Amino acid sequence: MTDTTPTAVVGAAAVDLSAVEQRTIASTGNLFVAEAFRQIDPDAVCAYPITPQTTIVEEFAKFVANGRVHTEYVTVESEHSAMSATIGASAAGGRAFTVTSSQGLALMWEELHIASGLRLPIVMINANRAISAPINIHGDHSDVMGARDSGWIILMAENAQEAYDNTIIATRVAEAARLPVMPTLDGFITTHSIARGQVADDATVKAFVGEYVPDDSLLRSTSPVMVGAFANLGPTYMKVKKAERDAIDASLPIIGEVGAQWASVIGRDYGHVESYGVDDADLVVVIMGSAAGNVRAVVRRLREQGQRVGVVKVRTYRPFPAADLAAAVSGARAIAVLDRAESFGAPAGPLALDTLAALYGAGIQVPVRSYLYGLGGADVRLDLVEQVYADLADVADDGDGLLNPTPRYLGIR
Amino acid sequence: MSAELTEIRWHARAGQGAVTAAKLVAEAALREDRYFQAMPEYGPERMGAPLKAFTRISDAPIEISNNIEHPDIVVVLDDTLLDSVDVTEGLAADGAVVVNSPSAPAAIRAQLGLGAGVAVATVDASAIALDTIKRDIPNTPIVGALVSVRPVVALDSVLAQLQATFGKKFAREIIDANLDSVRRAYQEVVYDA
């Protein structure tokens, strides 16, 4: 009987813990990610530039040109081709990575489903950016949200450090779960800001990610395998999709296991959700990405004034950690979910919808307020965050419904 | 604004090295094992277009990423911007302004209509740059002037960082010229508090 526990599926990390070294550096989020790519040294990168991810692929191209990696680097003519080539490279048995954002992610939408349907362990970095129209090159989550149903594992970084760590974690997760993984970081705010962070030494990263040894790949010469089957009318398609659902559900403990292994190597914990101040909090904000730091700063300030407030940052977005989220907010009397993307026509923002389902499933019935903030890179002022907690205080005391009828937009008239 | 956090806004034209200056200060802070954040304000790019950059320096980890609305220090690399851009917008009442200009601080104070609480400093960074580096790129000298007026980082940290960054790529004389430009501006900046 095969051992299917996460520990067995993931395997041990072959890192010599006594030899781990970390350097503290100043760099942009994009260059932290490029550094992770360099240390992982994937077999193939097939990519196309787009603001605000371009400096990742530019920097990586320099590594290729200077012989610092062995990667086969393919400069394709569009993001659709980028994912197409990446799928080919991955199906052929290579560790295949790519990078995109916004319109580029949208352009490759059909192939996102192909990558996950074929169960290819691709890692693709997304620099979170607003989707046109109108045209906006700045950071929000609308591009990611367009991909949330595609079967990709999605990890949301708050800052450059998490972007670096998530990229390394993603490599093992993809291969253990046999699903593509999308580590993300907020456009400009994280991609272009110079921040302080730590990078591990090359040998440690290389040992941690190990070799990719696929079970099936097109280049196996002894036993040809077919990739890209037809599953027409009848139960087959639905059964294969059920297998995909089972796989993404099973990936949650796999992500936790790999995150824990990386934490034991470099000392930074990984949590599907990361909470601050929630143990005694009446009022809780749920949020993803860089603005979580703004909320945490406000929580510190308000708690100093005696207010019982907290924040839950969601770091693993797909699969959605419903149980962990419900546990984190279980003591709250009112919850605000802040979304940096719309789900137009839905009763609430996308993260709010996931949160509501998690709460409902856990039997938690407290008022929830759905907010939209920071679209197109709009500034997430600390006074706006304070306003949310003030609103929640009113909601907790006076009720006025379990959910607002339509999301509330923060910071605009 | 906590006592440990300093927020700086830089005004320049594209091509004057403002982003590099912001980065230099951040990396100098790293040498002192402090925390920092440095970002440009991204807009249509062309040489000569006005741009802003932002730096945060702190003794504690920086978790916020919102825009700097009330800078403690404003650095202006091009005094022709003084007429067209409100460089002192949001400046803290006890803040400081450092301007690349041959004029005296009093003249700049009058031009900008600044109150008594604000420190105004000027340095002819362009002249110093032309003299040392032989090019009108005022970013390294302006950093020297900045840390003289407000020691957000130590002068030695800036010099050490410059040495480390340039040391890999440039000839000895260029490195020395840059270090010189920083030291000179540090000495020659004049300010009235």
Next chain:
Amino acid sequence: MPENNTGVQGAQGASGASAAPGARPCIPTTTIPVDFRDATARFGDWDVADFPVGMAGVAGNSVDYVTGGWRSMRPVWDADKCKHCLLCWVNCPDSSITVADEQMTGIDYDHCKGCGICAVECRFDALDMRPEHECHDEPVLDAAAEPEITQGA
């Protein structure tokens, strides 16, 4: 491997002229089972966990299946006229011109889909496209699969 199938033997008919009513070239025997419903029925019995991950399975090969079963015209080969130039073989999209020792030996009717390119390319009138229903006594598929084609008076 299926046996090589041959069309009209040279003595039995000139190309271009219809075969006389009642004169039908024989259907080749085949060892390949008709596949359509069998395959679907087979997957239908599989559990979710039985499917290879991402359906990346053992490489299929049309060699193992009758893919010519929906043909409505078939090429009939006159070996006497054939000059073995192999232009038909070069152009056949289904690899259904059988060749041995650089000589054409016949047509693989398990896989020929009746596109007619071989007949168009042949310079020597050695290939003639005939309606499929004229060419065999009973349908390749069972009666439930293919409607009977009644001949005109």
